[in-house]
Amino acid sequence: MNPSAISSQTLSQENEVIAMTQTIQEQAMINGGIIRPLVYFRHNIARVVGHLCFGPAFNNEAFIIGIDPLINDAISLSAFTRFSDAFPFFRSIPGLWGPYRQAFEICDRIVSMVQSEITHYQSSKSPCTTCYLHFLLSHGYPMETIIFILFETFLLTNDSTSFTIAWALAFLIRNPEIQLKLFKEVSGGDEKRERVTVDQVNKMPYLQAVVNEVLRMKPIAPLGIPHKTVKDTTLKGWKIDEGTAVMVNIYALHHDPKVWDHPEQFMLERFLNENAPMEKSLLPFGAGRRICVGRDLGKLQVGLTLANLINKFEWVATDGDGPDMTDAYTAILRMKEPLLAGIKLRTNLGTTLS
Numbered sequence: 228m229n230p231s232a233i234s235s236q237t238l239s240q241e242n243e244v245i246a247m248t249q250t251i252q253e254q255a256m257i258n259g260g261i262i263r264p265l266v267y268f269r270h271n272i273a274r275v276v277g278h279l280c281f282g283p284a285f286n287n288e289a290f291i292i293g294i295d296p297l298i299n300d301a302i303s304l305s306a307f308t309r310f311s312d313a314f315p316f317f318r319s320i321p322g323l324w325g326p327y328r329q330a331f332e333i334c335d336r337i338v339s340m341v342q343s344e345i346t347h348y349q350s351s352k353s354p355c356t357t358c359y360l361h362f363l364l365s366h367g368y369p370m371e372t373i374i375f376i377l378f379e380t381f382l383l384t385n386d387s388t389s390f391t392i393a394w395a396l397a398f399l400i401r402n403p404e405i406q407l408k409l410f411k412e413v414s415g416g417d418e419k420r421e422r423v424t425v426d427q428v429n430k431m432p433y434l435q436a437v438v439n440e441v442l443r444m445k446p447i448a449p450l451g452i453p454h455k456t457v458k459d460t461t462l463k464g465w466k467i468d469e470g471t472a473v474m475v476n477i478y479a480l481h482h483d484p485k486v487w488d489h490p491e492q493f494m495l496e497r498f499l500n501e502n503a504p505m506e507k508s509l510l511p512f513g514a515g516r517r518i519c520v521g522r523d524l525g526k527l528q529v530g531l532t533l534a535n536l537i538n539k540f541e542w543v544a545t546d547g548d549g550p551d552m553t554d555a556y557t558a559i560l561r562m563k564e565p566l567l568a569g570i571k572l573r574t575n576l577g578t579t580l581s
């Protein structure tokens with residue numbers, strides 16, 4: 228996940244996003260300009276991560292499509308595992324063994340799917356030597372560890388980026404004036420851009436403000452990822468025993484009225500002035516030693532995708548009120564109602580129904 232590994236992904240990332248906007252356009256055309264875009268975001272990031280893990284030659288659509296329900300099942304189960312971590316005695320109630328059986332079944336499916344991709348890589352005549360799998364194999368980790376590290380990379384990447392993009396579009400549909408300002412920035416003013424590149428994305432302050440405000444309002448891992456204390460310790464006078472699961476309430480930090488004015492409002496101004504309280508109080512990627520390793524890639528993927536989606540289409544509500552902004556809380560802050568949106572293709576002559 229170092230900067231050079233990420234920048235070597237740039238071209239593939241840009242091409243995948245452009246191919247995805249094309250697919251979204253085609254699918255919306257079949258459906259009268261209406262689209263449920265989440266699945267395309269998920270497949271798109273899975274392809275990018277596939278290149279990172281298995282090398283630029285990775286091109287296995289069956290893997291991309293097959294890993295999606297596995298990620299969904301694993302995330303759905305994670306809510307139960309947190310519950311049983313908090314109340315371990317529930318594990319001995321036979322009626323609650325179902326999720327354990329389900330966990331083993333998911334585990335078998337993960338092993339078989341990832342293992343076959345590893346075998347494919349190993350049987351290649353010239354396997355890539357700059358990908359993550361090469362790194363893991365060359366360090367001699369046990370195969371089981373390699374399989375689950377690879378799966379974890381897909382899992383941690385997929386929901387985080389795809390739901391952040393979906394939340395962002397939902398906010399932009401509900402705030403058309405903000406969407407218009409963003410369009411002006413990503414399209415470069417009067418001149419109509421064919422595509423927005425990674426280089427351009429990094430120089431767009433309004434887009435960055437949109438991404439930051441979405442990550443503030445909808446931190447995708449609202450309680451971070453649980454960690455376990457390695458020794459007895461204290462925190463602000465509280466005694467915490469060794470082996471205790473500790474979670475950080477990122478959602479509460481992002482909605483603290485002592486730090487953020489009107490925390491429930493989508494307000495970009497807070498990130499457009501120099502005194503924005505970002506450094507200390509915006510922690511969508513966690514903090515410290517275990518901070519998200521994919522934060523640069525994740526932020527870039529969200530910004531790049533959003534820029535190209537807004538550059539190409541106007542996003543509109545399918546009914547009067549716009550998308551439902553209610554959260555469906557698992558371990559991940561997903562949308563309760565997956566985004567359904569209307570899109571209009573932007574042309575030099577204005578928008579047309581796509």
Ligand code: HEM
Pocket residue numbers: 379380383384387388391446447448451452453511512513514516517518519520521522524525526529
């Ligand atoms: C919008 C995008 C993303 C968000 C909001 C996000 C958020 C987070 C958060 C809150 C954590 C927990 C940090 C902690 O425990 O303090 C985390 C951990 C992690 N993330 Fe991300 N993430 C994103 C994208 C990605 C991407 C693209 C990757 C991989 C390429 C990734 C890989 C990881 C890994 C491996 C960890 C575990 C790190 C560890 O425990 O040492 N994430 N992420």
